[in-house]
Amino acid sequence: QLNVVWFRNDLRAYDNAVLDSAVEHSTRNGSPLVALFIATPDSWQQHDMALIKQDLIRRRVMQLKTELAVLNIPLIAVEGNDYKQVGEVFVQLVKHYKLSVFVQREYELREQLRDKQVETILVDSGGQYIEFDTQCIMPPGSVRTQQGDIYKVFTPFKRNWLAALKQHGVRCYPKPKPLAINTIVLPEFDEMQSGDNSSAAWSVDEVEVLGKMRQFCQEKVGAYHTARDFPAIDGTSLLSAYLAIGVISPAQCVARLQIEAKDSWQSDKSGAEIWLSELIWREFYKHILVAYPNLIKHKPFQSETDGIRWSNNEALFKAWCEGQTGFPIVDAAMRQLNKTGWMHNRLRMITASFLVKDLHIDWRWGERYFMSKLIDGDFAANNGGWQWAASTGTDAAPYFRIFNPVSQSEKFDPQGEFIRLYVPELSKLQGKAIHWPHSLGGVKSYFSPVVDHATARKHTLEIFAEVKKSA
Ligand code: FAD
16 A cells, blocks of 8 residues: 655645645555656647746755655656656556555646546556645635526626635645655656756745745735736736745635735725735636636637637737837837746736737737746636637627727836836837837837737727627
């Protein structure tokens, strides 16, 4: 008998119900416990996972190995290639042991197929597969309308989610106590390789990450509602990469928020309340993904929008990807993404809107590009964000709401500080010119605008009106 905690998107030792249960099981039965992680770079690439995210995962797994060693839990980090090979690892293990495998549920299609295959291998060999639905505080399917339906609109979902929080509270598991030392002989597997260190700017120490979260709740959340829209201000938590791979849990965030921000808690418009809303958006998109698996196949939520005839101009797409559109805020944002692997939320909205509604390029091209670059790439949040911006999703921005990139720039980067950081060609410009340098005859070293916003806007209204009419 061997217990296995199979780590995937829950790479933490604190508040990990999966680990907690496995330790409890092992203590109760006196049977040994190992932790397992299987790197699958081919499958990651198939899912467009950014190299920087892959590196963050590899670094975090190595750190987790050290943290678990203190608990006398050996972590076996295997270098595999794809999800098919994951099954082979378990086939090897069941030859030697009857396994009880503890995992956190994943919602995406290929991951579910992988897990089904592993479950079958285990059950056929007399073992068991024990799954925990812990990616969200409220598991998908648990927040429903009075008629039992899934919410398609955020505001009532949030109301109901908050009612459930009030009723059940939020529970965080402590880090398990060390196990008695046990010796386990396992088959030889290829050891996981280290990454390219491209994510080195992001700490992978769990305690340090928890400290960052606590500090944000103590010092910054109070001003979150006013600061969060300004990319030049360090006003958001920068926790998305850690939430995406589970270095911290949403429950830890909400529990800490309730402690630190209890004074401002009651006001609807407080920083704490708005930050909590963002964590609820994260859950909303996961609930939607589970309820509408077609989204995983990149289908639009509003099916009639599948009929839109996008222009899909390759040269324009390349200009957008490389931050060479001649629209300073768009270019600064895309260069931030390419350089750092992260982009501010306001800028994700501006650049997504620009790709779809100014360049008339299929939102799925942008979704894929973001995924291939983001350190916090998360299917549900990325798909939800893109479909929101493209007006094809649930609770999406109405199609006639089209961001003007220049007024967005004037409003959210009024001094041009953010633009100056990433578009050095414009750093000498003063005043409003930084938002639209072209009226002065342009800056030689900078790009000419690739489209005329007013004309592009008109065309967007037409293409959407056409599909809405025929719906
Ligand atoms: P904070 O403002 O501090 O928010 C706290 C946490 O709430 C975030 O870490 C994140 O986990 C969650 N969150 C915040 N906003 C959203 C949102 N709109 N939807 C879902 N969850 C949210 N977020 C990702 O985590 N991964 C993605 O791949 C992703 N792609 C996006 C693509 C587009 C086009 C858009 C418009 C948004 C996308 N977002 C994505 C949401 C959001 O931009 C990021 O979560 C946020 O910028 C991360 O910064 P932060 O950690 O400082 O967030």
